[in-house]
Amino acid sequence: MNQSTQRWVDEMAKMCRPADVVWCDGSEAERERLLEAAVRVGDLIPLNQQKLPGCFLHRSDPDDVARTEHLTFICSRDKAEAGPTNNWMAPAEAYDRLSKLFAGSMEGRTMYVIPFLMGPPGSPFSKVGIQVTDSIYVVLNMRMMTRMGTVALEQLGTSGDFTRGLHSKADLNVKRRFICHFPEDNTIWSVGSGYGGNALLSKKCMSLRIASVVGQSEGWLAEHMLIIGVESPDGDVTYICGAFPSACGKTNLAMLIPPASMNGWRVYTLGDDIAWLRVGPDGRLWAINPEAGFFGVAPGTSSKTNPNAMETLGKNTIYTNVALRPDGTVWWEGHDDPPPQTALDWRGRPWTPASKELAAHPNSRFTTPARECPSISPEWENPKGVPISAILIGSRRQRLVPLVFQSFSWQHGTFLGATLASETTAATTGAVGVVRRDPMAMLPFCGYNMADYWGHWLSMEKRASHLPKVFRVNWFRTNEKGKFLWPGFSENLRVLKWVIERCKGGGEAEETPIGYIPTPAAIGGNELNVSDRVLKELLTVDREGWRNAVRSQAEFFEKFGDRLPAGIREEREGLTRRLKSK
Ligand code: OXD
Ligand code: MN
Secondary structure (H helix, E strand, C coil): CCHHHHHHHHHHHHHHCCCEEEECCCCHHHHHHHHHHHHHCCCCEECCCCCCCCCEEECCCCCCCCECHHHEEECCCCHHHHCCCCEECCHHHHHHHHHHHHCCCCCCCEEEEEEEEECCCCCCCCEEEEEEECCHHHHHHHHHHCEECHHHHHHHCCCCCCEEEEEECCCCCHHHCEEEEEHHHCEEEEECCCCHHHHCCHHHHHHHHHHHHHHHHHCCEEECEEEEEEECCCCCEEEEEEECCCCCCHHHHHCCCCCCCCCCCEEEEEECCCEEEEECCCCEEEEECCCCEEEEECCCCCCCCCHHHHHHCCCCCEEECCEECCCCCEECCCCCCCCCCCEECCCCCEECCCCCCCCCCCCCEEEEEHHHCCCECCCCCCCCCEEEEEEEEECCCCCCCCCEEECCCHHHHHHHHHCCEEECCCCECCCCCCEEECHHHCCCCCCCCHHHHHHHHHHHHHHCCECCEEEEECCCCECCCCCECCCCHHHHHHHHHHHHHHHCCCCCEEECCCCEEECHHHHCCCCCCCCHHHHHHHCCCCHHHHHHHHHHHHHHHHCCHHHCCHHHHHHHHHHHHHHHCC
16 A cells, blocks of 8 residues: 555545545446446436446536636746636645535535546556545546556555645535645645546646646647548558647547548547657657547537547437437537437426527537547557657637638747637636637646746747648638638548648648638639538638737737747737738
C-alpha cells in the first residue's frame, strides 16, 4: 500500500465522514456490483438489454446538466498566474470555503476511491490521479473514461506524485457548487455537481487545467484536441490533431467515414477531446489521448453524421439526459429514428412530438469505451504516441472565416489559435450562439495565464525541429437564410486531403493576407455537391471583415497587458499590414 495515497484518503474521509470507504480495483465483478447498486439507488435506469446490451440511462438534476464555468476557479497563490480569463480564488480561502461544504457531505453514503491512469500503461506521457467521490455514476463513468483501478496503483508504485481529486455531489445545489483547481498542490476539489465536465475530475480538471500547468513546467502541451490518423490511398497514415470548442463536432470528425467518392481513404480514431503532445527524440511533436472513453454529445449523432459512434453506442454505454422510449431504448433530436409518438423526456416527464420542449437535453451525452469504436486506431494505446503532422484550429463561425487556410509559420499558427472565436453551444450554461473568444478552444480549460500559455506554444519552436503545420478550419459557414454552405461531416475529408497534401509539400494554394487558401479545384471535385459559386465564397477573404476582426482581437489582447508575448504582437502587426496592402 502506498503510504501517501492512504494518508490522503484518510484525511478526505475524516472531513467528508462517509458511512464507508471502498477502493475501486477496476474489475468486471466490481462493475457488476456498482451497476446493481446504481440501479438500486436510482442513479441508473436499465435500458432494453436485448436491444442495448450493457446500456443504462442516467437523469441528472435539471440544474446540473453542463459545465458551470462561472463556478470554476483556478486557485493559484498569485492571482496573475490565473490570468484575466480565469476565475480566481486564493487557495487558503478556497480550502476554507470548500472544507465547510465537504464537511459531513458524504454522511450515509459510500466514499469510492478511484485510482486512475491517464495515458497508456508504462508510457512516459502517462499521469496518475486518485479521485474520491460519493457518486456511483461518477465511478462508472471514470471506469470508461480512464484506465481505472489496479493498473493505476501499479504505475504509481510508492510515489506521491498523483493528482488529488476530491468530489462530492453534496446536495447538488448550484448555490453551493464550486470546481476549484490548486495547480501548486496538484489538487482538485469539486462539490455540488454530478455533471461530467464538473465531476469526472480526470477530464477537463486534470487532463486540461492541471495538465496544462504541468505541461508548461515540463515542456509539453495539454490540449483540447482530437487525434486522428488519415490513411491515403497509397497506404500512408498522417496523424492530425484538431482543437475545436465543445460541441463543434470533434467526436464526429474523430470518427469520420470517407464519402463514397473518396475511395481508398480511411480515418482512424485516436481521441475525440484531449491530446497531450510532447517533443520526441526526432524533433517532432508526438501525441497521446490520455482518456480511454468518449463522453460525446448525443443530439445530432446519427448514422448519417457519425455511423461509428452509433455502432459504438449500441452496447456498454451510459446515456445521460436523453429521452426514453416505451421499449426501453433511447432517442434524441437528430437521431436516425423519427420522433417517437410517446416517450419520457430527459427529466422523465411524458413527451410527444407536440411537446414544446426538447425530448433530450441539448447537452445530453453518451459515455462509451474507446476500444469498442470500429474506427479505433491500432496505435491508440502506443505508449510512444503518434507523430503529428498537422494541427487544425476550428470553430463555429457563420461568417467571415473561410473553410480552411494554412498559417505561414508556427508563430502565425499560434496567433491563429490565440485569436480563435466561436459561437457558444449548450456544453456550458449560458447563452447559446454568441461569438466569444476561445483561444485554442482552451478558454475554459487553461489552468494558467493565457498569455503565458501562448508564450509556451511559441517556445515549442525552440524545443522541436519539425513542428506540425497549423490550419484554421470552419465547417459552419451559412448563407443569409442560415443554411450551411458546406456539407460537412464525411466531406470534411476533402479539407483533410488538402491539409495532408500541404504537409507533404503539395496542394494548390493561394497566398492571401490571412494565410494560404486552397484553390476551389484543390478542394472540390465533380462528386462534391457544392456549386462553384459557393465553393468560391467559402474560400474568399473578406478584407473589410478581417480588418474589423483585428480591431476586436485588439480589445481581447489588451487584457493581458505586458504579458502578451512579442510573437503575438508581431503577428498582429503583420496581419494589419497585409490587410492594408493590395
Ligand atoms: C466536453 C466539453 O465535455 O468540451 O468535452 O464540454
Ligand atoms: Mn471537450
